[in-house]
Amino acid sequence: MSELQFIEKILETKGIFVSVGSGMGRIEQELISKGKIVFCIDPNNKDIVDRYTREKRVKKPDYSYVSEFIKDKPSSIGKVNLILLHPLPDYSLYDIFSILSLEPKKIFLYYMKGGGSGSWLLHRFLRKNDVNTIAKIKMDITLATQIQICFNVCPIKYKYKQVFEEDIDKGFGHTYSILERKEELEQQYKISDKLLLELELDKEEEVLGKNDIEKDANKNLDILFDLSGRETVRIFSL
Numbered sequence: 487m488s489e490l491q492f493i494e495k496i497l498e499t500k501g502i503f504v505s506v507g508s509g510m511g512r513i514e515q516e517l518i519s520k521g522k523i524v525f526c527i528d529p530n531n532k533d534i535v536d537r538y539t540r541e542k543r544v545k546k547p548d549y550s551y552v553s554e555f556i557k558d559k560p561s562s563i564g565k566v567n568l569i570l571l572h573p574l575p576d577y578s579l580y581d582i583f584s585i586l587s588l589e590p591k592k593i594f595l596y597y598m599k600g601g602g603s604g605s606w607l608l609h610r611f612l613r614k615n616d617v618n619t620i621a622k623i624k625m626d627i628t629l630a631t632q633i634q635i636c637f638n639v640c641p642i643k644y645k646y647k648q649v650f651e652e653d654i655d656k657g658f659g660h661t662y663s664i665l666e667r668k669e670e671l672e673q674q675y676k677i678s679d680k681l682l683l684e685l686e687l688d689k690e691e692e693v694l695g696k697n698d699i700e701k702d703a704n705k706n707l708d709i710l711f712d713l714s715g716r717e718t719v720r721i722f723s724l
Contacts, residue, residue, distance in 0.1 A: 488654075489513070492662045495650065496569070496594055497522065502562070503594075505569035506552060506584040510536050511545030513571060518545070524569075527552055527584075529690040551688045552580075552587050564589040571596045572603045575621070577702035578691040582607040586641050593646065593665040600659065606706055607640065614638055615646045615665065629710065639713050641677050645669050675713040685709075 493513060496503065497520060505514045508526035510533075517524050528547040535542055549555045556563065568590035573581035575598075582605055585593065597604035601621030604612075609621040614637065629635040650664035685705055 492594070492596065493517065495664060499567060499592060501591065502566045503569055504555065504566045504588060504590070505571065507570065507573050507580060508547055509571070510541045510543040511547070512541060514569070515545040525549065525555060527555055552584050553688055556587060562588070566590055567592045567594065569594045573597060573605065573608065574691055575601055575603055576606060577699060577706050578605045579607065579685065579687060579705065580691055581605050582611055582641065583687060585611065586643070589643060589667070591667050595663045595665065597661060597663070598659055599661050607709065610637070610640050611642055614640045614642070615648065617648050617663065635710055635714050639675055639710055641675055641709065641713060643670060643674055645671055677709060678712055681708060681712045
């Protein structure tokens with residue numbers, strides 16, 4: 487499947503789209519030029535060229551954070567489609583919290599099953615919804631076997647079903663995936679208000695050094711322990 491075919495899948499879908507981590511906005515602008523309503527969200531509105539891909543900016547973001555978008559358009563919750571194109575890996579939080587906050591009807595995701603794109607909690611979310619991905623699975627197994635935090639613990643309100651998937655690299659490389667919201671889950675895991683205040687979600691997330699990675703990893707652990715109603719135990723040494 488090519489990028490053009492993935493864009494066609496988006497064009498076939500009705501409704502408003504929100505692209506979180508929109509970067510240089512190239513694909514988003516193409517969708518807009520073809521008649522789609524797309525809101526771009528990204529805290530970086532200054533770079534003219536992407537620091538990683540060297541792609542030039544085509545569209546500036548409409549909002550810096552999902553919270554700003556929701557404050558401006560509160561009735562959008564549960565009514566939009568979410569676009570996540572190559573979200574940051576490891577311990578970033580913006581991809582999973584965009585799903586949690588927006589409760590999207592559909593998720594159009596371009597990521598890497600092996601972990602090169604998509605956060606740990608996003609991959610937990612995918613596995614919770616029966617998607618075959620292996621990123622950080624050893625950490626999930628450690629939590630389940632040593633601390634008894636099961637694989638299903640994930641801060642998501644709805645069940646999602648993958649309705650389309652195509653790998654474009656061999657093995658666990660890049661993958662296009664479309665997920666559709668289904669029923670509301672009977673067992674829901676809600677992050678406490680106290681922890682939400684501590685997470686500093688409204689800040690730019692980047693791929694940084696060891697100290698920042700450890701700090702973000704601890705945030706992920708705090709979330710999983712909080713969802714399980716238990717005190718955090720540091721069991722990973724990065």
